Amino acid sequence: MIADTEAHIDEVIEKYSKYVNPGLTKLLQFGGFGDVEMEALGCEVTLASGTTCLDFLGGYGVFALGHRNPRVVEAVHRQLDRMPLSTRAFFHEPQAILSEMLAKCTPGNLTYSFYSNSGAEAVEAALKFARAATGRTEFISTEGAYHGKSLGALSVTGRQKYRLPFEPLIPGVSFVPYNSADAINEQIGANTAAVIIETVQGEGGIIPALPGYISDIRDICSKNGSLLIVDEVQTGLGRTGLMWGVDHDGVVPDIMTMAKALGGGVMPIGATITTPEVWEGVFRENPYIHTSTFGGNPMACAAAIAALQIIQEDNLSQAAFLMGSRLISGLKNVQALVGESIKEVRGQGLMIGVEFSIQDVAELTINGMARRGVIAGYTLNNPRVIRFEPPLIVSEEQIDAAVNIFSESALEAVEMLEGIESI
Numbered sequence: 001m002i003a004d005t006e007a008h009i010d011e012v013i014e015k016y017s018k019y020v021n022p023g024l025t026k027l028l029q030f031g032g033f034g035d036v037e038m039e040a041l042g043c044e045v046t047l048a049s050g051t052t053c054l055d056f057l058g059g060y061g062v063f064a065l066g067h068r069n070p071r072v073v074e075a076v077h078r079q080l081d082r083m084p085l086s087t088r089a090f091f092h093e094p095q096a097i098l099s100e101m102l103a104k105c106t107p108g109n110l111t112y113s114f115y116s117n118s119g120a121e122a123v124e125a126a127l128k129f130a131r132a133a134t135g136r137t138e139f140i141s142t143e144g145a146y147h148g149k150s151l152g153a154l155s156v157t158g159r160q161k162y163r164l165p166f167e168p169l170i171p172g173v174s175f176v177p178y179n180s181a182d183a184i185n186e187q188i189g190a191n192t193a194a195v196i197i198e199t200v201q202g203e204g205g206i207i208p209a210l211p212g213y214i215s216d217i218r219d220i221c222s223k224n225g226s227l228l229i230v231d232e233v234q235t236g237l238g239r240t241g242l243m244w245g246v247d248h249d250g251v252v253p254d255i256m257t258m259a260k261a262l263g264g265g266v267m268p269i270g271a272t273i274t275t276p277e278v279w280e281g282v283f284r285e286n287p288y289i290h291t292s293t294f295g296g297n298p299m300a301c302a303a304a305i306a307a308l309q310i311i312q313e314d315n316l317s318q319a320a321f322l323m324g325s326r327l328i329s330g331l332k333n334v335q336a337l338v339g340e341s342i343k344e345v346r347g348q349g350l351m352i353g354v355e356f357s358i359q360d361v362a363e364l365t366i367n368g369m370a371r372r373g374v375i376a377g378y379t380l381n382n383p384r385v386i387r388f389e390p391p392l393i394v395s396e397e398q399i400d401a402a403v404n405i406f407s408e409s410a411l412e413a414v415e416m417l418e419g420i421e422s423i
């Protein structure tokens with residue numbers, strides 16, 4: 001690396017350390033990410049050092065279409081040149097078109113969309129809507145669940161470590177084990193506004209719902225007059241091999257949240273879509289009861305329209321299924337090679353997790369992969385799990401290359417740790 005480049009990287013990292021977040025700066029450097037990203041296209045990211053990386057983290061699901069998909073970029077450019085943000089006094093066409101598309105591509109009678117700018121905001125809206133529509137106040141969530149870090153979303157996020165410093169959060173939230181419909185049945189009561197659930201627990205360690213689990217929850221909610229909120233912020237838009245995670249069980253939620261991939265990897269946008277009954281209960285008396293200044297702005301909607309078109313026209317759900325099968329079987333071969341340090345390889349579509357027995361081995365493996373040019377990361381609520389969420393446009397060759405690098409890195413990590421233990 002030439003001296004100027006090295007100085008530039010150091011300068012950027014020093015500013016992060018001084019003015020952004022010193023702890024995070026150390027963590028990223030320790031993880032092997034001590035470089036500066038410069039540009040990206042498809043599945044590849046180019047760093048200031050000149051290295052090109054394969055992005056198998058995929059922005060935790062943001063980059064379903066890869067980086068800088070040309071059709072999304074063009075749609076956003078077109079809108080940028082006309083009217084990027086809305087007056088919020090008049091109607092605008094991108095929001096009208098996007099809302100019709102979402103109503104048509106989501107299950108059942110999910111109809112009305114509220115727009116925000118992130119996953120947490122989409123969840124905030126869902127929780128508020130559930131309370132207003134039912135007149136009830138309590139929620140049931142699951143242990144290990146991740147729904148975001150704003151106060152409401154954090155209240156239903158199932159990891160004590162993130163909640164504790166901010167308590168008291170919203171009252172009346174109980175957590176039950178994931179994949180047990182019986183536990184929800186026992187917990188649900190006359191004041192339960194909603195059950196909130198992911199169809200694959202993402203940050204909880206990539207844990208797919210067992211077949212029938214989501215439809216059992218649907219039945220339990222319907223019997224008890226509670227709403228079903230399905231959080232598809234990470235699973236939605238093809239990631240799991242079908243358009244929506246709920247499609248694996250043929251379930252229609254009362255409220256569904258989405259974000260991440262919705263902006264086509266170019267713009268931030270979140271959406272909360274509800275049935276007409278729920279919408280009536282929330283907005284009937286005051287259409288301004290819940291709002292967001294930037295939510296559903298024309299540029300974000302233009303990106304989302306293009307993203308939805310591409311996902312449907314290019315059948316990217318099917319691509320996720322096929323490439324996911326290849327990736328899972330490659331990772332299982334590595335598991336056989338590495339032995340008991342890898343506990344399990346699991347996932348659905350291109351949302352795949354590898355659970356290690358020891359957190360240090362997972363961390364060293366991520367570091368080794370970064371050094372060899374593959375971006376991976378662990379799941380927030382379970383750091384023993386390395387997640388693989390590459391763009392849905394990933395090629396067979398890129399999958400095979402990433403599996404080889406994972407194999408080398410995991411073997412190296414196990415060896416290094418054995419070396420340390422024997423000292």
Ligand SMILES: Cc1ncc(COP(=O)(O)O)c(C=O)c1O
Nearest residue numbers: 118119120146147148202233234
């Ligand atoms: C299922 C789920 N819900 C909500 C969120 C929060 O999204 P954001 O980080 O955009 O606020 C996430 C983020 O990882 C998520 O995976």
